Amino acid sequence: MDCSVELHGSLGAGKTTFVRHLLRALGVEGRIKSPSYAVLESYELAQGVVSHFDFYRFEDPREWEDAGFRDVFTAPGLKLSEWPEKAAGVLPVADIQIWITTGAEDVRTVELRAGTSLGVQVLNGLEGQE
Numbered sequence: 001m002d003c004s005v006e007l008h009g010s011l012g013a014g015k016t017t018f019v020r021h022l023l024r025a026l027g028v029e030g031r032i033k034s035p036s037y038a039v040l041e042s043y044e045l046a047q048g049v050v051s052h053f054d055f056y057r058f059e060d061p062r063e064w065e066d067a068g069f070r071d072v073f074t075a076p077g078l079k080l081s082e083w084p085e086k087a088a089g090v091l092p093v094a095d096i097q098i099w100i101t102t103g104a105e106d107v108r109t110v111e112l113r114a115g116t117s118l119g120v121q122v123l124n125g126l127e128g129q130e
Contacts, residue, residue, distance in 0.1 A: 001050075001076075001077065002048075002076050002077065002118075003079070003095045003118060003119075004073065004078075004093075004094045004095050004096075005079065005080050005081065005094060005095065005096045005098060006081050006091075006094040006096070006097045006115075007080065007081065007082045007084075007098050007100065008084070008085070008097060008098065009099065009100035009102075010101075012102070013100040013101065013102050014100050014102075015083075016034050018098070018100065019032075019080050019082070020032045026045055027045055028045065028050075034054060035052050037057070039053060039055065039057070040053050040069070048076055048078065049075070049077035049078070050078045050080065051072050051077055051078070051079045052080045052082075053069070053079065053080065053082065054081075054082040054083060055081065055082065055083040055084060056082065056083040056086060057086075058083070058086035058087055061087045061088055061091075062090065063087075064090045064091065069087075070090075073091070081094070093116055094115045094116075095115055095116045095118045095119035095122065096112060096113070096115065096122060097112070097114075097115055098110060098111070098113075099111040099112075112126075
């Protein structure tokens with residue numbers, strides 16, 4: 001379960017909600033907190049570690065390095081990053097980018113993009129699944 005996923009979208013688009021549903025599907029039980037203030041929430045699962053980041057409050061991308069997140073991103077596990085643009089230039093290339101846009105009547109449009117060969121493999125594995 002080594003994969004880095006960036007979640008893009010405006011405030012209230014549903015990034016955290018998406019992550020909560022994904023974590024539930026992966027087996028996380030109990031309260032799933034938003035990492036808005038702590039920046040990072042981690043979950044130990046049978047499949048490996050899931051690290052959920054929220055960089056919304058970053059003022060400078062160097063805060064990512066100062067916080068020691070390079071170690072987290074080089075370690076095995078699933079990394080889910082909200083507001084990755086706040087850590088631009090220091091975040092490794094994401095395997096998958098998820099773009100969530102809101103439309104009329106709270107309709108959401110989701111676009112998935114691969115940023116690496118692993119991302120291509122993952123997205124190809126999703127084709128045809130419903």
